[in-house]
Amino acid sequence: MSKIILGIESSCDDTSAAVIRDGILLSNIIANQKVHEKYGGVVPELASRAHQQNIIPVVNEAINISGINKHELSAIAFTRGPGLLGSLLVGISFAKGLALSLGIPVIEVNHLHAHVLAHFIQRNNNKKSVPEYPFLCLLVSGGNTQIILVRSWNNMEIQGQTIDDAAGEAFDKCAKVMGLPYPGGPYIDKLASQGNPSIFNLARPNVSGYDYSFSGLKTSFLYLLRDNLNTNQNFINDNLPDLCASLQSAIVETLMRKLRKVSEDLGIKEIAVAGGVSANSGIRLAFEEHAEKYRWKIHIPPPDLTTDNAAMVAMNGYLKYISEDFAQLNSTPFSRVEI
Numbered sequence: 001m002s003k004i005i006l007g008i009e010s011s012c013d014d015t016s017a018a019v020i021r022d023g024i025l026l027s028n029i030i031a032n033q034k035v036h037e038k039y040g041g042v043v044p045e046l047a048s049r050a051h052q053q054n055i056i057p058v059v060n061e062a063i064n065i066s067g068i069n070k071h072e073l074s075a076i077a078f079t080r081g082p083g084l085l086g087s088l089l090v091g092i093s094f095a096k097g098l099a100l101s102l103g104i105p106v107i108e109v110n111h112l113h114a115h116v117l118a119h120f121i122q123r124n125n126n127k128k129s130v131p132e133y134p135f136l137c138l139l140v141s142g143g144n145t146q147i148i149l150v151r152s153w154n155n156m157e158i159q160g161q162t163i164d165d166a167a168g169e170a171f172d173k174c175a176k177v178m179g180l181p182y183p184g185g186p187y188i189d190k191l192a193s194q195g196n197p198s199i200f201n202l203a204r205p206n207v208s209g210y211d212y213s214f215s216g217l218k219t220s221f222l223y224l225l226r227d228n229l230n231t232n233q234n235f236i237n238d239n240l241p242d243l244c245a246s247l248q249s250a251i252v253e254t255l256m257r258k259l260r261k262v263s264e265d266l267g268i269k270e271i272a273v274a275g276g277v278s279a280n281s282g283i284r285l286a287f288e289e290h291a292e293k294y295r296w297k298i299h300i301p302p303p304d305l306t307t308d309n310a311a312m313v314a315m316n317g318y319l320k321y322i323s324e325d326f327a328q329l330n331s332t333p334f335s336r337v338e339i
């Protein structure tokens with residue numbers, strides 16, 4: 001009999017619901033929250049209120065588009081964490097209530113695992129190739145920057161991670177000081193394509209081992225702006241594409257240097273990227289160059305599966321369902337967690 005999983009994701013500022021049947025995606029609805037734009041970052045209280053408003057229409061639409069009847073669902077998977085507690089609570093409580101009313105089990109999902117497992121989602125019966133175990137996954141998002149060794153779908157180990165800001169945070173905070181809208185990553189990406197990455201020389205932070213640090217790069221960018229604004233008030237406007245290109249190349253180079261090191265040390269050439277920042281064209285290009293130069297077999301998710309989405313939650317839920325790994329109804333959210 002088919003296994004049909006409804007996934008619910010509400011860890012930050014996207015309310016999402018998706019339906020997966022036997023590993024094949026039937027629907028994936030994402031409602032972004034525009035309310036945060038004017039604050040230049042996610043406001044937790046506003047995020048949970050917006051989830052409350054979005055959750056019913058988003059789940060309804062995901063079920064309608066999938067073409068299934070809600071009584072056909074086998075289980076409901078929800079993101080338990082990490083994330084914003086108030087936001088997680090909305091998705092978790094809704095998932096439990098619906099599961100209870102339908103008499104089906106709930107499955108809790110680690111948001112970070114789900115990002116990695118997005119690579120295993122199939123769109124139709126023509127199977128696309130998926131990463132072979134063991135592989136490395138560079139998880140880059142607004143809240144996380146990690147190199148993960150993936151031994152199997154439920155055996156992952158962090159090899160290195162940021163000791164301060166995430167890569168997405170570095171993009172967003174630097175965008176903010178240049179007056180770009182939130183989230184700034186996509187704007188920097190777009191502007192960078194028209195700029196020269198060699199014009200401004202920014203510090204390439206290098207901490208020991210496989211870890212990352214982006215706070216030094218952020219500060220060096222801030223000082224670059226401050227020093228030049230002293231002599232030219234229009235410095236940012238006059239140099240926007242070159243500033244974006246230089247910043248993007250510093251972030252991408254930093255990410256790739258450590259990833260290369262882990263790949264060499266562990267002798268693993270099966271390499272994936274996941275998370276919102278993996279939509280970045282500089283990262284995608286760097287992956288393609290590494291595939292050619294170092295014979296990496298690379299896996300880059302389609303853009304709609306990079307940012308927070310419930311398809312990846314439903315996928316992780318499907319794998320857990322098969323292993324009969326169910327959650328209790330007293331499961332509570334967590335804001336921080338290791339992989």
Ligand code: KG4
Pocket residue numbers: 012140141142143144167168169171172183184185186189275276277278279280281306307308
């Ligand atoms: O995984 P995600 O959707 O959720 C959070 O972790 O919150 O990632 C969001 C992050 C933001 O920092 C956003 O600026 C960044 O992904 N991002 C990008 C691009 N698209 C999204 N950063 C750089 N280039 C992009 N094209």
